[in-house]
Amino acid sequence: MALERTLSIMKPGAIRNRLTGTILQRFEQAGLVLVGSRVVHLTKEQAEGFYEEHRGKPFFESLVKFMTSDTILIEVFEAEDAIASYRKVIGNTDPDIAAPGTIRADFAKSKQENVVHGSDSPASAAREIAYFFNDDEIFSPVKS
Ligand code: IDP
Ligand code: MG
Numbered sequence: 193m194a195l196e197r198t199l200s201i202m203k204p205g206a207i208r209n210r211l212t213g214t215i216l217q218r219f220e221q222a223g224l225v226l227v228g229s230r231v232v233h234l235t236k237e238q239a240e241g242f243y244e245e246h247r248g249k250p251f252f253e254s255l256v257k258f259m260t261s262d263t264i265l266i267e268v269f270e271a272e273d274a275i276a277s278y279r280k281v282i283g284n285t286d287p288d289i290a291a292p293g294t295i296r297a298d299f300a301k302s303k304q305e306n307v308v309h310g311s312d313s314p315a316s317a318a319r320e321i322a323y324f325f326n327d328d329e330i331f332s333p334v335k336s
Contacts, residue, residue, distance in 0.1 A: 196274040197227065197330075199320035201309035204262035205301070207231070212265055215295055215308065219269060222281045228268035228321075228330040234260050242323060251304060258304055266324050270332055275317055278310045 200219070206212055220226070234242070239259040246252050271277055283294025287306060290297035300306040311317035321330070 193272045195270055195272055196314065196317070197268055197270050197321060198224075198274040198278045198311045198317045199309070199324070200267040200269055200278065202265040202267070203305070203307055203309060204258060204260075204264060205305060206307055207263050207265060209299075211299060211307070215299075216267075218281055218295060219278065222271075222277050224269035224271045224274060224278060224281075225333060226267060227270045227332050228325050230266050230324070230329075231263050232266055232324070233263045236260055242320070255304060268321055268325060268330055275311055275314065279312065282308045282310050 202212055202215055206215060216226070232238075236256060239256045240247070243252065243255060243259070246255065269278060281295060283290030283296040285296070285306060286303040287296045287300035288303075290300070295308055296306050311320050
């Protein structure tokens, strides 16, 4: 399995509730390596564009409102099988279904306010990483 990158968002609430360190530690313990990071406060247009695939769904407007309600931490992680590894650590979208010990099971308030985002495929990872980062803002660690 080749090296893969995935886009991570610590959603509104994570920074306010001082959870970023705890969450980052779980990703690092799962072998995910941080290669890009930025604090952002999304505009309505940015949030709508990011969640384009969900436009028209019943939760779309409320999701955009939530995602623009506070600052977020956007990160890129790199590892072998990064996309699946990351999604295993965050758990199911719905915290009531998420496996015990996953980030969403432990910290999510609801299916909407579920603490973290993670890309769900190589195609969405490529799109989502390019949505927020230029190539020169991502740095793989130097191999020794
Ligand atoms: P994912 O984040 O686990 O990939 P998606 O189905 O891609 O889940 O949905 C994107 C985001 O939209 C979710 O993380 C969650 O914040 C929100 N969302 C998804 N389904 C619902 C719902 O049924 N009610 C409220 N919010 C939802
Ligand atoms: Mg998704």
